[in-house]
Amino acid sequence: MSLFTVTGMSSAADVDAVENWAKDVWSHAVLYENENNPILQKFAFTGRAQFDYVVIDGEGTTAGGPGRDLSYDNFNTRRLRAGFKAGLFQDFTLHVEADFDPDEDPFYRRLTDANLAWKPSDAFELKIGKQGMGFTLDGKTSSKELLTIDRSALSGNLWFSNEYIPGITVSGELGNWHYSTGFFSQGEQDNEFGEFNSGTSWVGTIGYDLSDMTGADTAVVAFDYVINEENPSSPALFTNRSFGQIASLNTIWEKDQYGFRGDVSFGDGFLGQPDVWGLVLMPYYDITDRLQLVARYTFLKSDGNDGVRYNGYDSIVVNGRRGDQYQEGYLGFNYYLYEHKIKLQTGLQYISMRDQANNGGAFDGFNLTTGIRFSW
Numbered sequence: 202m203s204l205f206t207v208t209g210m211s212s213a214a215d216v217d218a219v220e221n222w223a224k225d226v227w228s229h230a231v232l233y234e235n236e237n238n239p240i241l242q243k244f245a246f247t248g249r250a251q252f253d254y255v256v257i258d259g260e261g262t263t264a265g266g267p268g269r270d271l272s273y274d275n276f277n278t279r280r281l282r283a284g285f286k287a288g289l290f291q292d293f294t295l296h297v298e299a300d301f302d303p304d305e306d307p308f309y310r311r312l313t314d315a316n317l318a319w320k321p322s323d324a325f326e327l328k329i330g331k332q333g334m335g336f337t338l339d340g341k342t343s344s345k346e347l348l349t350i351d352r353s354a355l356s357g358n359l360w361f362s363n364e365y366i367p368g369i370t371v372s373g374e375l376g377n378w379h380y381s382t383g384f385f386s387q388g389e390q391d392n393e394f395g396e397f398n399s400g401t402s403w404v405g406t407i408g409y410d411l412s413d414m415t416g417a418d419t420a421v422v423a424f425d426y427v428i429n430e431e432n433p434s435s436p437a438l439f440t441n442r443s444f445g446q447i448a449s450l451n452t453i454w455e456k457d458q459y460g461f462r463g464d465v466s467f468g469d470g471f472l473g474q475p476d477v478w479g480l481v482l483m484p485y486y487d488i489t490d491r492l493q494l495v496a497r498y499t500f501l502k503s504d505g506n507d508g509v510r511y512n513g514y515d516s517i518v519v520n521g522r523r524g525d526q527y528q529e530g531y532l533g534f535n536y537y538l539y540e541h542k543i544k545l546q547t548g549l550q551y552i553s554m555r556d557q558a559n560n561g562g563a564f565d566g567f568n569l570t571t572g573i574r575f576s577w
Contacts, residue, residue, distance in 0.1 A: 219538050223539040231244075232245060241287065241288070243288035245286050246285055247284050252573055253277045253570050254274075254570070256568070259565050261518070261519055261561070262556065262562075271566065272518070282313060285298075297312075311393070326370075326373055327371055328372075331393075332370065334365075334383070334385050337451065337464055338463070340352070340361075341425070346541050349495055349546070359442065361442055378409055379407075379421075381406040382403075382404065383403070386399070387401055387402055399432050401430060405427075408422060409423075417454055418455045418457070428446055442474075443473070444470055446469040449464060451463060458488075460485045461483065461485070463480070470503075476505075478502060479500055480500050500529075511554065519564055520561075522562040524564075527554050528554075530550065530551045531551075545571075
């Protein structure tokens with residue numbers, strides 16, 4: 202039986218028709234385009250709409266007490282964002298985008314992107330304003346292009362989940378090398394640019410493309426390094442993580458139908474946050490041009506109690522409690538109706554968290570999440 206018989210798309214022709222329809226509809230997101238206009242070269246709507254249905258079932262513990270059944274199921278609007286990009290004066294791009302939640306009041310949640318980029322060449326791009334602070338394998342992968350239903354717990358613990366922070370970055374490509382470096386505000390956060398009343402965070406990335414050397418379609422190795430100024434008011438800051446230094450060695454490798462992504466990361470904790478280290482191993486295989494199988498193993502360990510956070514929906518089940526050692530096994534499928542612009546994703550996770558403090562953070566169970574992803 203075809204994967205899409207249940208939705209009425211029972212043949213390859215039906216799926217191709219959906220892709221052709223989507224290409225036509227998506228083309229209307231570009232409202233204006235003229236490379237010869239010296240002022241405005243392009244104006245386009247941008248955004249994403251991501252919807253999930255999640256079922257979690259397992260066993261946890263009460264604080265200092267016996268085990269208990271824990272479960273959760275719900276339909277969620279995972280992400281809903283809209284904005285625009287404008288190409289200006291040949292070398293400039295203005296990007297403004299906001300985050301919305303139809304399940305909350307007010308509907309508007311926050312400004313995500315609000316930045317101006319100047320890119321005179323591939324070797325140099327300067328970006329100023331509110332933007333994503335990218336490090337770790339999943340942390341620097343757009344949610345539009347994730348191969349799993351959501352980011353790994355490694356990025357959920359070490360990467361700044363607030364993600365969009367006011368800052369200034371420089372990036373580019375020089376031959377097989379790519380680089381990025383930037384400074385970001387640690388001021389108190391709000392829904393827009395926050396307060397510039399504290400220190401800064403610095404992030405640097407250096408990477409090398411090994412594809413010519415290895416014969417792979419893609420073979421990139423990168424090292425990310427972050428330095429945060431210690432601040433007693435850290436929970437209120439944009440960075441939202443209490444690590445003085447974070448290091449990540451990550452890679453992407455692809456050849457024909459096979460692929461692998463990996464990440465080994467470490468965070469040096471402060472303000473009561475224990476040190477944390479972890480790894481992610483993620484092989485994947487393209488069964489057809491549209492259907493993809495993805496597996497993932499995640500391991501995280503802290504050198505003290507309550508140093509490891511749950512990720513995403515799992516944190517709801519345990520009411521925000523933490524543990525000290527986390528393991529996850531993930532198996533999922535992606536079906537690409539129109540590349541990453543329209544895709545269906547399903548992921549089954551087995552999750553185990555150890556809680557040596559015995560204060561209610563332990564969990565052992567399964568998470569099944571199915572979602573549809575749109576981006577433009």
